[in-house]
Amino acid sequence: MKKYIDDFTVLSNERLNHEYVVLNLKHPSQLPDMLPGQFVEVKVENGPNTFLRRPISIHDIDKDQNTMKLLVQEIGEGTRLMGELKEGDKLNLVYPLGNSFSLPEKKRVLLVGGGCGIAPLLFMGRYLKANGVKPQFLLGARTKEGIIALEEFKKLGEVHITTEDGSLGTKGFVIHHPVVKTQTPEIDMIYTCGPEVMMKVVAKYAGNHGIKCEVSLENSMACGFGACLVCVTDTIDGNKCTCTDGPVFDSTYLKW
Amino acid sequence: MVDLNIDLNGLQLKNPVMTASGTFGYGEEFMDFFDIARLGGVLVKGTTLNHREGNPYPRMAETPQGMLNAVGLQNKGVRYFADKIYPRIKDIKTNMLVNVSGSTIEDYVETAEIVNELDNIPGIELNISCPNVKEGGMAFGTSCPSAVAVVEAVRKVYQKHMMVKLSPNVTNISEIAKAVEDAGADSVSLINTLLGMAINAKTRRPLLSTITGGLSGPAVKPVALRMVWQVAQVVKIPIVGMGGIMNATDAVEFMLAGASAIQVGTANFVDPMVTVKIVDGLKQYCEDNGFDKVSDLVGAMIVD
Numbered sequence: 001m002k003k004y005i006d007d008f009t010v011l012s013n014e015r016l017n018h019e020y021v022v023l024n025l026k027h028p029s030q031l032p033d034m035l036p037g038q039f040v041e042v043k044v045e046n047g048p049n050t051f052l053r054r055p056i057s058i059h060d061i062d063k064d065q066n067t068m069k070l071l072v073q074e075i076g077e078g079t080r081l082m083g084e085l086k087e088g089d090k091l092n093l094v095y096p097l098g099n100s101f102s103l104p105e106k107k108r109v110l111l112v113g114g115g116c117g118i119a120p121l122l123f124m125g126r127y128l129k130a131n132g133v134k135p136q137f138l139l140g141a142r143t144k145e146g147i148i149a150l151e152e153f154k155k156l157g158e159v160h161i162t163t164e165d166g167s168l169g170t171k172g173f174v175i176h177h178p179v180v181k182t183q184t185p186e187i188d189m190i191y192t193c194g195p196e197v198m199m200k201v202v203a204k205y206a207g208n209h210g211i212k213c214e215v216s217l218e219n220s221m222a223c224g225f226g227a228c229l230v231c232v233t234d235t236i237d238g239n240k241c242t243c244t245d246g247p248v249f250d251s252t253y254l255k256w
Numbered sequence: 257m258v259d260l261n262i263d264l265n266g267l268q269l270k271n272p273v274m275t276a277s278g279t280f281g282y283g284e285e286f287m288d289f290f291d292i293a294r295l296g297g298v299l300v301k302g303t304t305l306n307h308r309e310g311n312p313y314p315r316m317a318e319t320p321q322g323m324l325n326a327v328g329l330q331n332k333g334v335r336y337f338a339d340k341i342y343p344r345i346k347d348i349k350t351n352m353l354v355n356v357s358g359s360t361i362e363d364y365v366e367t368a369e370i371v372n373e374l375d376n377i378p379g380i381e382l383n384i385s386c387p388n389v390k391e392g393g394m395a396f397g398t399s400c401p402s403a404v405a406v407v408e409a410v411r412k413v414y415q416k417h418m419m420v421k422l423s424p425n426v427t428n429i430s431e432i433a434k435a436v437e438d439a440g441a442d443s444v445s446l447i448n449t450l451l452g453m454a455i456n457a458k459t460r461r462p463l464l465s466t467i468t469g470g471l472s473g474p475a476v477k478p479v480a481l482r483m484v485w486q487v488a489q490v491v492k493i494p495i496v497g498m499g500g501i502m503n504a505t506d507a508v509e510f511m512l513a514g515a516s517a518i519q520v521g522t523a524n525f526v527d528p529m530v531t532v533k534i535v536d537g538l539k540q541y542c543e544d545n546g547f548d549k550v551s552d553l554v555g556a557m558i559v560d
Binding site: 004005222 | 278279280281285286288289301309310312313314315316318319320321322323325327330473474522524525526527528529
């Protein structure tokens with residue numbers, strides 16, 4: 001897939017809560033094809049301590065409007081500056097980068113997201129639906145404030161929720177939600193993105209039950225397109241770049 | 257019309273802008289963004305005799321105006337390069353140079369011998385300055401006798417252009433530069449990364465798996481510029497300057513300090529098109545300042 005560098009215009013920067021924003025970005029002309037699981041490298045301007053671009057998952061695409069949404073969790077100076085962007089600001093992106101989630105062989109899938117890891121699952125849900133697969137989401141967070149973009153997910157399919165403090169949905173971790181057990185005989189694919197500890201538990205469960213599982217990693221990166229070799233993850237074939245061989249990996253390929 | 261050509265001791269560059277090894281892959285990674293044949297040269301990823309896995313993740317830490325890396329020369333070995341990668345890049349119309357590294361003198365020699373057979377590779381950059389490997393690498397480039405030993409040994413088997421990449425992690429870089437010149441280097445490139453480290457105060461742990469790594473980016477530019485200038489006082493062979501070059505003005509400064517050509521490294525990660533912008537910017541600088549030839553900038557710093 002051809003890569004581009006373009007200045008996008010911020011159409012809106014919607015604050016979801018104290019740590020999450022959704023940036024809606026307009027392409028200068030026509031948005032090229034992009035796939036769910038892919039990411040962009042964002043140039044953050046005016047950060048005294050930010051130097052490199054920030055790799056951010058593609059949260060959603062609207063091909064008719066030529067717009068792209070990025071879900072940003074403010075965890076450091078770069079993402080905080082992204083949270084301060086205003087309508088009309090320009091944002092330089094290198095995109096689209098990385099591989100993508102694959103379509104399932106059969107029609108029943110579970111998408112498991114934790115925290116900011118829900119970002120690529122919205123785009124994937126839309127893609128699955130367009131390809132005749134009914135997505136089913138399981139979203140987890142520490143508290144109800146961490147369950148974000150819920151209404152958007154509900155438009156695409158059934159949504160199940162867990163919070164560690166029980167403030168929304170089932171109390172506990174995603175793997176403890178009853179839907180996991182009830183759906184296990186039905187599903188043939190799990191897609192997961194979120195904290196590594198969560199993805200490892202989900203991948204292990206999938207492996208134990210003969211379910212194919214794709215995980216999306218978020219290793220720290222410099223270039224984002226295979227030149228610097230800093231974002232590697234350990235696989236059965238040795239070190240592989242998360243940016244070009246990933247970010248999506250079959251969980252059995254990783255040395256977890 | 258500004259003449260951008262540079263004669264690097266026999267190696268003809270269409271302009272002084274090259275890419276630094278380890279920041280530009282094999283060139284292919286950048287072809288979606290621009291025609292890399294517009295550059296004076298490309299230094300491909302550090303190549304060793306045998307396959308190297310590199311260091312464990314995490315290998316990178318962002319630091320103010322720069323970054324630390326500890327990749328550790330991950331590559332599939334020179335034979336893989338010759339068989340699989342060389343056929344894909346050999347027809348690119350610029351100087352594709354191979355950065356050669358090793359753990360022993362024999363490794364360097366054997367790797368250089370294999371690269372010597374590749375018709376469309378007009379030169380090598382002998383890396384005696386990688387700070388991220390346990391054996392060899394920087395150890396060779398931090399003392400005159402060991403630097404000389406590697407350069408002399410490779411010189412015997414390698415007939416084309418031999419650039420030697422110097423480490424800044426030394427007491428006196430001029431001594432090393434002079435020693436490798438006398439040992440047969442055709443040019444010297446400097447600086448490789450500066451040894452550094454970063455700690456996360458919250459977790460009280462190092463940010464790199466190797467604890468220490470190589471610092472690059474604008475943070476190192478004044479050090480690099482000083483070293484280029486110092487080396488220019490003592491060697492006759494051309495100097496290829498690098499260290500934190502982000503734009504054409506930075507490139508001009510390195511040339512004024514005595515560099516005949518420059519390499520752009522870390523900036524490629526921030527702006528994948530930065531190198532062509534520097535080519536255009538150098539031309540513009542020459543036009544604006546009355547230089548017919550970019551080579552007239554070399555060592556043209558005015559000291560009143």
